[in-house]
Amino acid sequence: MSSNTTNERTTGESTSETEGPPDDTIIETDISVGPDSSRTTGCPDTIVRAENLAVYYGDDRALSDVTIEIPENRVTAMIGPSGCGKSTFLRSINRMNDRIAAARVEGDLYFRGKNVYDEDVDPVALRRKIGQVFQSPNPFPKSIYDNVAYGLRVQGKADDVDLDEAVERALRGAALWDEVHDQLGESGLDLSGGQQQRLCIARAIATDPEVILMDEPTSALDPVAASKIEDLIDELVEEYTVIIVTHNMQQAARISDKTAVFLTGGELVEFDDTARIFENPDDDRVEDYITGKFG
């Protein structure tokens, strides 16, 4: 009689090994090393999709023919050498490129199925659904409270909600409440760099966006502060979709679920699960970039 064995890569379940008669042995093992269990299973919807997106600054082509589907409630990282278009792509999502006079967009970019470059889409409204955190922390020269409440006031939601509560919730969500709850009236600029960046994150999530864009959020911070932000991103992704541009490959490897690799010329060379990209990329150019042979 043959024994009966099942070998499942179950996630998040405890181990059980039943020892019955020798010809009836079932073993379940839990071997799930890797990204947090809830994010390795499940098939998330696509929340942002680009189709043949190209962006020009005058005659320079910054982004060429990008087609990509970004999943919801996941961390998607975009890596690549300087000037390869990853920040340009990020800015295309919330149409911050509109603010650059010489920028010209071709192709399509869809947010929840709607083309954000359609005539009837107001970029201001779009940016109320998509928050952004910048490379250098840029809190307003206002009090901490007013910084966090800014979005709510500007979007006209200040009267509908309990501002104090909303501010507290946002600061807690950004892991900053404990440090500043007794100094909400102080200027946001008096905080340390890492705290300022978390303040900017609090500001971004106060209005409950669906997507948070992060443009190299930790490159101006020391490693300890950066690590705190990385932990924070891990928590944020439970509620939001995070799209992060980083020139730190190890950071992308640590925190992201999917990675997109851009190379010079604004070309999206490869987009796949992070584990796949860093263990066995398809494209030789990606391999060269990741192993440091160029760029």
Place this chain on the structure above:
Amino acid sequence: MSTKREPGFLADVDLTREKLVNRLFYGTLVVASLFGLVMLVLLIADVIWEAGQALSTFDIDIGTFLTATSSSRPERAGFGASILASLWLIGLTAVLAFFIAVGCAIYLVEYAPENRTTRLIEANLANLAGVPSIVYGLLVLALIVNDAGLGSVILAGAIALALLIVPIIIVATIESIRAVPSSVRDGSYAMGATKWQTIRRVVLPQAMPGILTGTILALARAIGETAPLIMVGTMLHATRYPSGPLSSFSAMPTQIYNWTYQADRMFNGLAALGIVVLLLFLVAMYALAGYLRNRYETDGGSISNV
């Protein structure tokens, strides 16, 4: 001839000539700075001395001087009406100039398209600031005093002064608005704020100290402008306290000017005292501007809460 090599490892570097040039240059700069300083000190010393002479020679009572109106009789002449006229002028000028100038500046920086016309306008603003003030006086004389029939009243003077300082305030405002870093604007736009919201809630509050400082300095200049007021037409003696914008007047600088040209020496003495008062006003305004600039020098400080 062989060159003698001296011991010491920097011995082959000869700096004597450069050092001499250094010292000469430094000396020239010091002299130039001292020149300005010395002239200023001399000026102030002279003014104070004259005023002191006037006080003692003519036995002028300061209280009376400050409160009485002027008159053709020097013993009874005072500066009060002129001071009030100047205050009225400054107030009106400020109101007229500030909003027009700031509005114009906001438009030019934030809304105007980047084309030749805009650049032309901006370039000419600096030119306008250099136009001799008497020209503005002539303009107002023709249009407001005569054509509009308002006569030589405070409002006309204020319009002239406002025209004079609007370009100055615009330039200062443009600079202050441009000094607001784009990172902060980006932050606001990324939050889904409209252009006006960003300007009102972020840009203007941060630029305001610079704008206010520029305005105060411009007003400090205006308070001492004589030529345009003369063109507009002032009274020889400010014999009545002005009751409103449509009163005739003689402001501080014009009154001083008129007193200086009187034959009676006592009037000259009164003029000296008037100059001191005017200078005190100037000092106060510069102090206020300096205080504001210091207070908001650094990036810190919550300026607004909206």
Place this chain on the structure above:
Amino acid sequence: MSRDTYQEQLYELQEDVLEMSDVVCQRFRRALEAYETGDEALAESVIEGDHEINQLYLDLEGDCVELLALQQPVASDLRFVASSFKIITDLERVGDLAVNLAAYATQSGRERYPEVDVVHIGTETILLLEAAMQAYATDDAAATHEIAATDDEIDVLCERASRTVVRELLAADPSDEQLLEDVSRMLLTIRDLERVGDHAVNVAARTLYMVDNDETLLY
């Protein structure tokens, strides 16, 4: 991934390696039991179960590689992952040796050499492996040296057993085909048991490296 999740991943890796060792040791003990009793069904189950051990090995290997690629462990974390990587190889080999033993269990010649107590030697070696895994689980560097010493004793046992068998071979009739076969098989069995002991020492050596960065046992 946050550093908390990273710590969890390291912990899980260790748990999974210990899991695998439990499975392997259990299989080996079953093989010993089959050898002793001649239970064919039991032997079959051990042989069939090998692919499962191989699968465990491949999965854990993949986990180690992924951990290295995505989390960039350094210092003690790195030694831990590198050691775990090597240890699962040793475990997988012991799994293969268990299969061999199970195969021998159903073949002839077992009763021929009562002086050669296969079960006893086998039990000693598997106990040694379990002790080594225990040292790995508890970061016990001191125990690793003892394990190396104990293996020397086991080597002696095995050598003595081999001598016994060869002596009999030399004294016997060269035309006895069955004897030749049995002797070969017995020698292989003894060698396999000794190998288990060697693998246990490897595990101990890797553990010592992992805990103290001490390479003395890694010869």
